[in-house]
Amino acid sequence: MRTLIFALLGLIGQQAMATTMVPLNLNQLTKSADLIVRVTIETKTSAWDNQRIYTYSQAKVTETLKDKNPLRPKTITIKSLGGVVGDIGQQVHGSPQLITGKEYILFLIEPEPGTYFVFGMEQGVVALSKDEDGKINATPGHHELTGKPTIRVNEFKNNILGLVGNVSK
């Protein structure tokens, strides 16, 4: 049944296309990410690089869903386009907006050691939040990822872990 759902989501992802981004389904995100982690954003700093502003978000890793490196540090820095330096801001539409103090599941790539980007821009960001009953929900940047606006975090993690298992085989 789960396979069928993912297959359907995969078809949706191929037919639909954002003007700025091609939607990625969970299978594509899971396969392409170097690591998938649950994090809390602790601090953020933005800086100019040439004529662009980048934001560097320090994230505390609280759970690892996919990673081949057992020696990964528990605090990583995620680089993203856009930010504010002094009184100048730069916005890049579709770039991940990570908010200090918030918890996320992130699909990350590491193009060079120690430098992490969110894969698929905002599609690789899944925000976590508690509902009225204290249960934690996962809200993906794009509905295509889960087929609905929110999903229980444990269900979402199990979906990822199932796919990670298939990828490993």
Place this chain on the structure above:
Amino acid sequence: MFRNNYSVHRLALAAFFVTSLAGTKVEAYVCSRVPDSTGSETGPSLSWYERSLGYSIAADGLPQNQITAIEQIVASSFAAWSEALSCDTEGTTDLRFATETCCSSSAAIGYNFLTPAENENLFIYRKQWPHPHQAGNVIALTTTTYNSLSGEIFDADIEFNDEDFNFTLTDTNPDTDLMNTAVHEIGHFLGLGHTTVSNATMQADATSGETKKRDLECDDRDAITFKYPEDAGNDYCELDETDCNPTCAPPGILDRSVVIEVAGYDDGIDEGIGCNATGRGFWLGLVLLGFALLARKRTRLNSKI
């Protein structure tokens, strides 16, 4: 209408209403806003204060046999916004666009704060997409540079990913339709975010071969005539008005010098560049170039509102 003598009390009241309405799902156009220190977009809406805007098409990467056609499509894409009429009233906009250069020798995306006059609002075809972490899934990217005190947009650039996508210009077998993409990106260029309203040009989702975003829908037209109304300042309303869009905040009041910081970042990998492990010296320097800029902005702000 935004007024120059906004009182602190009224701003506080506005903030209260924004907070009160935050949980209400309103399907309407969305203004991009300045983020606060945590990254939440809670500040002033991003807007051009000028109504006559120039743009340039970069020569670099432009298909030589399609230059004229691309120029026309980009001009038509801007015209879609400048000729918009609102749906619910008879509102119009006085936004006007003109090609400064075709084709520009610049390929610089972002903002040169050392020589602001050299910045161009650039359209650029990227034969090699410069953002490897987005390879294959980003069709186009708009980068907007703004004053984070007021929300005034200084510069906007649009990159088209010509490495991974086949941009087509006509109705015959459209693949990634250039005008469909350009009209949407120009919405970002003008300070609009994604809307959830079905069929709107500023809706994020589209289908391959889609061309419907070439023409604005009511939501888009209401957005542009709200943000840039004919012969009037930015049409931000008091948030206690019943028909006010709670996602569009008034521009901020420019009450101090604009500070431009030159900051570097040490990723801790490449030793010898900048900073030590404690973060001491993290900021490489602080350059104040804002006085002239501020004087210019103040004059413009006062004349506009």
